[in-house]
Amino acid sequence: xxxxxxxxxxxxxxxxxxxxxxxxxxxxxxxxxxxxxxxxxxxxxxxxxxxxxxxxxxxxxxxxxxxxxxxxxxxxxxxxxxxxxxxxxxxxxxxxxxxxxxxxxxxxxxxxxxxxxxxxxxxxxxxxxxxxxxxxxxxxxxxxxxxxxxxxxxxxxxxxxxxxxxxxxxxxxxxxxxxxxxxxxxxxxxxxxxxxxxxxxxxxxxxxxxxxxxxxxxxxxxxxxxxxxxxxxxxxxxxxxxxxxxxxxxxxxxxxxxxxxxxxxxxxxxxxxxxxxxxxxxxxxxxxxxx
Amino acid sequence: xxxxxxxxxxxxxxxxxxxxxxxxxxxxxxxxxxxxxxxxxxxxxxxxxxxxxxxxxxxxxxxxxxxxxxxxxxxxxxxxxxxxxxxxxxxxxxxxxxxxxxxxxxxxxxxxxxxxxxxxxxxxxxxxxxxxxxxxxxxxxxxxxxxxxxxxxxxxxxxxxxxxxxxxxxxxxxxxxxxxxxxxxxxxxxxxxxxxxxxxxxxxxxxxxxxxxxxxxxxxxxxxxxxxxxxxxxxx
Numbered sequence: 001x002x003x004x005x006x007x008x009x010x011x012x013x014x015x016x017x018x019x020x021x022x023x024x025x026x027x028x029x030x031x032x033x034x035x036x037x038x039x040x041x042x043x044x045x046x047x048x049x050x051x052x053x054x055x056x057x058x059x060x061x062x063x064x065x066x067x068x069x070x071x072x073x074x075x076x077x078x079x080x081x082x083x084x085x086x087x088x089x090x091x092x093x094x095x096x097x098x099x100x101x102x103x104x105x106x107x108x109x110x111x112x113x114x115x116x117x118x119x120x121x122x123x124x125x126x127x128x129x130x131x132x133x134x135x136x137x138x139x140x141x142x143x144x145x146x147x148x149x150x151x152x153x154x155x156x157x158x159x160x161x162x163x164x165x166x167x168x169x170x171x172x173x174x175x176x177x178x179x180x181x182x183x184x185x186x187x188x189x190x191x192x193x194x195x196x197x198x199x200x201x202x203x204x205x206x207x208x209x210x211x212x213x214x215x216x217x218x219x220x221x222x223x224x225x226x227x228x229x230x231x232x233x234x235x236x237x238x239x240x241x242x243x244x245x246x247x248x249x250x251x252x253x254x255x256x257x258x259x260x261x262x263x264x265x266x267x268x269x270x271x272x273x274x275x276x277x278x279x280x281x282x283x284x285x286x287x288x289x290x291x
Numbered sequence: 292x293x294x295x296x297x298x299x300x301x302x303x304x305x306x307x308x309x310x311x312x313x314x315x316x317x318x319x320x321x322x323x324x325x326x327x328x329x330x331x332x333x334x335x336x337x338x339x340x341x342x343x344x345x346x347x348x349x350x351x352x353x354x355x356x357x358x359x360x361x362x363x364x365x366x367x368x369x370x371x372x373x374x375x376x377x378x379x380x381x382x383x384x385x386x387x388x389x390x391x392x393x394x395x396x397x398x399x400x401x402x403x404x405x406x407x408x409x410x411x412x413x414x415x416x417x418x419x420x421x422x423x424x425x426x427x428x429x430x431x432x433x434x435x436x437x438x439x440x441x442x443x444x445x446x447x448x449x450x451x452x453x454x455x456x457x458x459x460x461x462x463x464x465x466x467x468x469x470x471x472x473x474x475x476x477x478x479x480x481x482x483x484x485x486x487x488x489x490x491x492x493x494x495x496x497x498x499x500x501x502x503x504x505x506x507x508x509x510x511x512x513x514x515x516x517x518x519x520x521x522x523x524x525x526x527x
Contacts, residue, residue, distance in 0.1 A: 175378030
């Protein structure tokens, strides 16, 4: 029973990181109808920025906050400079731009910081004042911090004027323009926010998977699985989907014979399964278009 | 100088030209109707004023040339567009839709007061303020679209077929409320309609469009009484 609980709690911790990635992906998807395949590599890059800041002597938390802020700006700039010029281009062109971003971030990170694996410090102290057999301090911190961040994001969208405008711009751009919303800037803001949320995920997962340019490859895949499971049209669903995927991944690893080798396969099976049997996900809306 | 002056307005959807030189003026506080058959360019005229299509020619509003401005900037000048299809934010609540209408304004107290006044004009929206806007009936969504436009405290309202797809009784109700809005707020309106008889009742002036060109214009009563025009253009 202890093992089961340990697995579940650790799954929730890693799952909450998947939730961050899933939410970032869904935010961009809602505004543009495309998956940002570079979301993981952007988060990886943010994590390297934090690592560099720590190397320069910044306290871990300051490095975290600065990296999240820098990621926000970088996200806005990427949207304005790279994504906006192709916004009316055919779907394939846009996908290729996203894949190009992925490759560029990966290569540039390897070029600047090399492909060697680096340890990354946890944001949370080893000693939290109590000991638990069930969950380690980093995992506990991850759950608390991500839930806090996600709550902030939801409050922003739910209760602020700009949050409402961003939802309106994503849902109905023409109508949003007609009430004076600058839809282009809302998109850029969305990219900034998504990059920040991704950065949180990257910095939290780095102490677990270690820092290297490919560290987000698996995380992004699980994030996609979470987003699809919850429903790409439902931010709340995506967050829940991320958590579920994290927990399921751990259970599969332990209880399915040979499962520890099959974790990533499981994520892919989940992605294919959802797309085939329930494309809208658990909480998504089925979009019906008149033709 | 007229409040809104449109001169030689041409509009293009990609390579296709939809307006071939439309001219008209609108005086402050007045209601002008733009009438015509399907495809005459009525909706395009409104979209051209809001800079939603590529245009040539001149649109001057309250002394300012609108060409070269973005749609958001035009809205910021006090032009509220009630679009074709109502433009409802279907997943947002009625209240959020109205808040979006006031997006360019800052004073929270004023916004709250205006929201109550919209609920005054449209009590049914008040009853449904927490409801998801997509669940409203067609008539209620039309009311919501007008309410959203009012939240801008507009100097000029552009209304695109407020009668579209609605039962005659609801159309009557909406037009009565529009008359009351004009009376109380003094808002100028540019009204596009296929339902010519009801539009001519409300409007002071009217212009007739035919395949992207203005063919006649003048006081509504003159157009209404002109037998030829009625038969050939207005179809009643």
